[in-house]
Amino acid sequence: MPKKPKSGTREKVASTVAPLAEDLLLELASRGAGRRPVEMRHVARLRKAALSCSKTACLSACDRIASQGIGFDDIADLYVPAVARTLGDDWVDDRISFASTSVGAAMLQWLLGALEQAHLHSDIAVDGPGVLLMVPAGEHHTLGAVLLGQQLRRRGFWVRPMLQARAESLQPTLQRRLNATMISASPATGMQDLRRLVTAARKATAEASPVLIGGTIADLEPRLADRSGADHVATDVQDALRFCQFEDRSGVSLV
Template sequence: MIEPTPGANCEDDVDHHGQTDRRDDGGSGGALTQFALRVVSELRRNTPIETGVPQDDVLSLLLRHALNGNTEPLGSLYNEMKRRGIAAEEIIDTYFPAAISRIGNEWHEGDLDILQATLRMSRLQALLRELGRAWVSDSVGGPGGPRVLLALPGGEQHTLGAMVAANQMRRIGVSVCVCLVPNSSLLEQKLLNNRFDAVFVSASNRSCLASCVELVKKIRRLPLGDLPVVLGGGILKELQDDMDLKALANHVGADMATSDVTKALAVCGFSNKAQAAE
């Protein structure tokens, strides 16, 4: 839905490559930054990854912002978060995925056209970027801490889910490099010239399945020892009627397929380090 820029490559976050649509920004960037700083400084709990069900009226405030970029709903969102005891972590881990899913469903059902859906996703991405910057989350991870390469396969157009996962990992002390649709030479260069402890592959739907297989094959051909590879993203839910997670991981060549970041980190041997960072 959100198209990667041609030649997009590895950076600290996907928005460095034109992922965020600013055509209707209207100078709201300062308001987004202020909202993010306020939420993170005042409502952060420093808890592990949150799970739960979003409250519909609070979710609607996030969706109202995504509708046209109006920042007024963000003031109401902050007030409701404070009044109801909703943590900054919950907004990232529960409300953003719910908003992404709602917009995606409305597009699939024909209630939104591609432009409307793309703009709403772009506005959410801009807000998520500001929340991530406010967290200054990479600072909690020391130079010897876990490092993950989060790669999106060729043909992948959805980046918000990967950004949520990156935010979650950074919050608990894992350094994350996001790599969009890497070509063979770029992928090899990144993996051989940097220390990574695992590769997470994020794909949104079955159309990227073949690309995931090819991406993992490229990784396995490199002299990286037993570097763990984990598959995640919306593709898991989309293929759940066709195969279970273990069969999907085997098909792709990954060590594990899961949408749970905590489980993914644990299978890579990061659980103790992540708990220490919490």
């Protein structure tokens, strides 16, 4: 039976599944010297655990993958985004329901937190640059932004997350700590709301701190920086750090 054509609305909603996750996966895979290619048998194992809505199953799947010599950082950086991408693709092609996609993404997001706490945790870099990391209110999934925050913390940055950010809720109380704002958005966020969020971020952070936008909206909205008022459209972590002229405190080269 031929696949049903995808509607524009369906594609737009699908783009909210794990914003930034695919960009992060591609960037990390291309950059990661010494990393092994993603093995689909491990992706399938972790996907099955996520869809089961069992925290125990997710942790067991990670332990099983780790027993094959794959580090927990690679599980977070490569395998979680790979599973998220399969969930989004399968929903678009009517192979799983949106409810199942949402459950799977939520479990993956929980797993990232559990992995960071148990295996990837490092002390908050109180002297490092501060980044305000926002997902606009109304976005369905925040997995990509959570992964981005974890990536930044492992590089020595102090991260202030706001996963359902509204312009009116931003207050200039942490000006001296916030040296940049990164917004992860999808086309589900209207341009007017995005402009208001960018304007509010400028008022809430230190003077001249850059505001960057990433996520799936970057691939679908032409002239995004001009239309939103942002300083830069970042397609991956390294691009964002280079634009902000931040040193990668993990020792990873930005070149």
